[in-house]
Amino acid sequence: NDNKPFDLVTLPVSQMGMAIAPFDKPHPVMRIQPIAISASGALPDTLSSLPALPSLEGLTVRKLQLSMDPMLDMMGMQMLMEKYGDQAMAGMDHSQMMGHMGHGNMNHMNHSGKFDFHHANKINGQAFDMNKPMFAAAKGQYERWVISGVGDMMLHPFHIHGTQFRILSENGKPPAAHRAGWKDTVKVEGNVSEVLVKFNHDAPKEHAYMAHCHLLEHEDTGMMLGFTV
Structure with a gap:
């Protein structure tokens, strides 16, 4: 220094x-x-300790399957390829690239047909409905949410309102050290992530919480759900 x-x-x-x-x-x-500071001192090794995970036995388990319409997925990939060329695939490995290509031929897609963008993507087979919460979570009780992106290689940073949660597994692996604390978003990318959630505040139907992919083009095309507490 x-x-x-x-x-x-x-x-x-x-x-x-x-x-x-x-x-x-x-x-x-x-x-x-x-x-320049005349005083001296020593910083502690840690500011706080991470609380142990509670028992996972007997908890309510909610399974959320994220799904993208293959046509919308391919349309997005084609637009990126047209604008950026091979650079559009820079963040993807070969298997991911082949997974996208397997949906169809990007060079022969027809964009002229009518396409329902607002209901293209889904959670548990349902596109987002503002007036219809998908389920009711119990206030003050832990739940184990299993969020799957299997069958879709796109990245989905999955965000849950009204809580900070602990990650049990992230994309099929134990969470990294810096991901072991309190979080509000978990990575889902072609695999399964599990989180331990608890909601301490009421969320009636009129003010329901949301859970959704945090990529705007995914949530706005249906990959979002409402739930009550």
């Missing part, structure tokens, strides 16, 4: 379709300005 100011800088990452800063070029996010 030479006591000179420095910046924390984000670096580019490979992903599909993102073309706005700060994601496609280095971008300063924080400036560190060292100052």
